[in-house]
Amino acid sequence: MNAPFFGPDWHALAESDPEIAGVILGEVERWSSGLQLIASENVTSPAVLAAVASTLSNKYAEGYPGRRFYKGCEYADKAEHLAVTRAKELFGAEHVNVQPHSGASANLAAYAAFAQPDDPVLALSLAHGGHATHGSRVNFSGNWFTPVSYHVRKDTELIDYDEMRDLARLHRPRMILCGGTAYSRLIDYAMFREIADEIDAILWVDASHYLGLVAGRAVPSPVPYADVITATTHKTLRGPRGGMILCRAEHAKAVDRAVFPFSQGGPMMQTIAAKAVAFREAATDDFAAYARRTVENAGALSGALGERGVRTVSGGTDTHLAVLDLTELGVNGADAESRCAAARILLTKNPVPYDAMPPRTPSGVRVGTAALSAQGFGPADMDGVADVLTRAITAERGTRKGDGIIAEVGEDVLQMVAAKPAYARGETSPAETSR
Numbered sequence: 001m002n003a004p005f006f007g008p009d010w011h012a013l014a015e016s017d018p019e020i021a022g023v024i025l026g027e028v029e030r031w032s033s034g035l036q037l038i039a040s041e042n043v044t045s046p047a048v049l050a051a052v053a054s055t056l057s058n059k060y061a062e063g064y065p066g067r068r069f070y071k072g073c074e075y076a077d078k079a080e081h082l083a084v085t086r087a088k089e090l091f092g093a094e095h096v097n098v099q100p101h102s103g104a105s106a107n108l109a110a111y112a113a114f115a116q117p118d119d120p121v122l123a124l125s126l127a128h129g130g131h132a133t134h135g136s137r138v139n140f141s142g143n144w145f146t147p148v149s150y151h152v153r154k155d156t157e158l159i160d161y162d163e164m165r166d167l168a169r170l171h172r173p174r175m176i177l178c179g180g181t182a183y184s185r186l187i188d189y190a191m192f193r194e195i196a197d198e199i200d201a202i203l204w205v206d207a208s209h210y211l212g213l214v215a216g217r218a219v220p221s222p223v224p225y226a227d228v229i230t231a232t233t234h235k236t237l238r239g240p241r242g243g244m245i246l247c248r249a250e251h252a253k254a255v256d257r258a259v260f261p262f263s264q265g266g267p268m269m270q271t272i273a274a275k276a277v278a279f280r281e282a283a284t285d286d287f288a289a290y291a292r293r294t295v296e297n298a299g300a301l302s303g304a305l306g307e308r309g310v311r312t313v314s315g316g317t318d319t320h321l322a323v324l325d326l327t328e329l330g331v332n333g334a335d336a337e338s339r340c341a342a343a344r345i346l347l348t349k350n351p352v353p354y355d356a357m358p359p360r361t362p363s364g365v366r367v368g369t370a371a372l373s374a375q376g377f378g379p380a381d382m383d384g385v386a387d388v389l390t391r392a393i394t395a396e397r398g399t400r401k402g403d404g405i406i407a408e409v410g411e412d413v414l415q416m417v418a419a420k421p422a423y424a425r426g427e428t429s430p431a432e433t434s435r
């Protein structure tokens with residue numbers, strides 16, 4: 001297609017705002033020169049980026065396709081219709097809302113659709129892998145609702161389904177929530193459904209982290225079990241930064257009203273178009289291969305780390321992420337995080353279940369393989385990743401030896417990522433086309 005002006009114009013930006021142009025170039029460079037193990041981050045395609053940077057950003061389209069509060073929405077309607085249709089097909093969902101600006105916004109809407117202020121909501125404890133929007137005191141969820149937490153078992157570090165059932169019977173919550181940010185195992189949705197049915201509660205799955213793995217058929221789908229599923233579109237799904245909600249047809253009206261007008265104004269049409277692009281990509285065989293490789297890589301990484309004395313919480317992973325217990329190495333998660341960052345490896349400090357250490361310096365870190373897998377890293381590469389990771393974690397900063405190791409690891413990391421870059425040179429184009 002002959003390309004007319006549609007929005008992104010690197011020359012215009014580089015000329016009118018060299019400072020921000022420099023920031024954008026710097027970020028591409030930063031990403032390309034490190035090992036990205038932050039479990040919530042990923043690499044989007046140039047097609048997704050192009051849609052995000054389009055003039056659809058200019059359009060006000062409050063409402064839903066065919067029922068907008070503004071004129072001139074014919075293209076906005078087409079974009080949203082494509083996004084919704086593709087998502088319904090991809091996930092086999094009865095209803096989809098693609099307007100949430102983020103995962104947290106999708107969750108706010110889910111509360112609004114099904115609960116009243118002060119209602120009890122049963123969710124996985126934040127310290128055991130839940131998300132801040134699942135009842136943290138610093139978040140609206142913990143203030144406007146009454147959080148009740150279930151935990152993982154001390155022996156297996158898997159969800160304690162017995163405790164969850166007991167708490168459900170005792171508190172009779174409006175909603176039972178499963179899914180989290182640092183729980184790496186498959187969830188027994190059938191069990192959750194059974195208990196939700198017993199107490200007549202809504203079963204809400206927050207699949208923010210792993211909906212991309214569901215799309216790629218690498219983990220089981222919650223769609224047959226859940227009343228409502230919230231998710232981000234930018235984690236394993238590899239779409240633009242944003243949120244979405246899937247639900248049963250009977251909840252469609254409640255969910256749509258909870259998003260607009262209850263908790264949001266105009267939708268971000270450029271992001272919705274990019275979500276449509278991402279859903280189309282997620283339906284391909286290539287994407288399924290990426291999703292399977294992501295899970296295989298996480299298993300291989302956890303195994304290779306085990307050989308080096310790093311214990312994975314619950315003994316392994318079924319998804320893209322793993323929580324690593326560094327107790328045996330004698331390093332806390334905060335120190336490990338900074339040592340790794342100095343060695344060009346990005347990951348996140350994370351508590352382990354029943355952590356004896358304070359939240360600022362927890363016993364563990366969380367790693368994820370989605371971004372690396374999107375860049376083309378495979379299971380055979382994971383021994384090398386485990387090697388640089390353990391060398392960096394155990395290198396004492398501020399000592400000659402430790403700083404030397406960190407510098408060496410940084411060089412090794414540069415070589416590893418140069419062989420499998422996130423973006424081929426020129427693909428996002430800023431560097432090549434600037435005059």
Ligand SMILES: *Cc1c(COP(=O)(O)O)cnc(C)c1O
Nearest residue numbers: 102103104131180181206208209
């Ligand atoms: C990431 C995440 C969210 C929040 O998503 P944002 O887009 O950062 O608002 C909510 N729930 C879970 C389980 C998440 O992992």
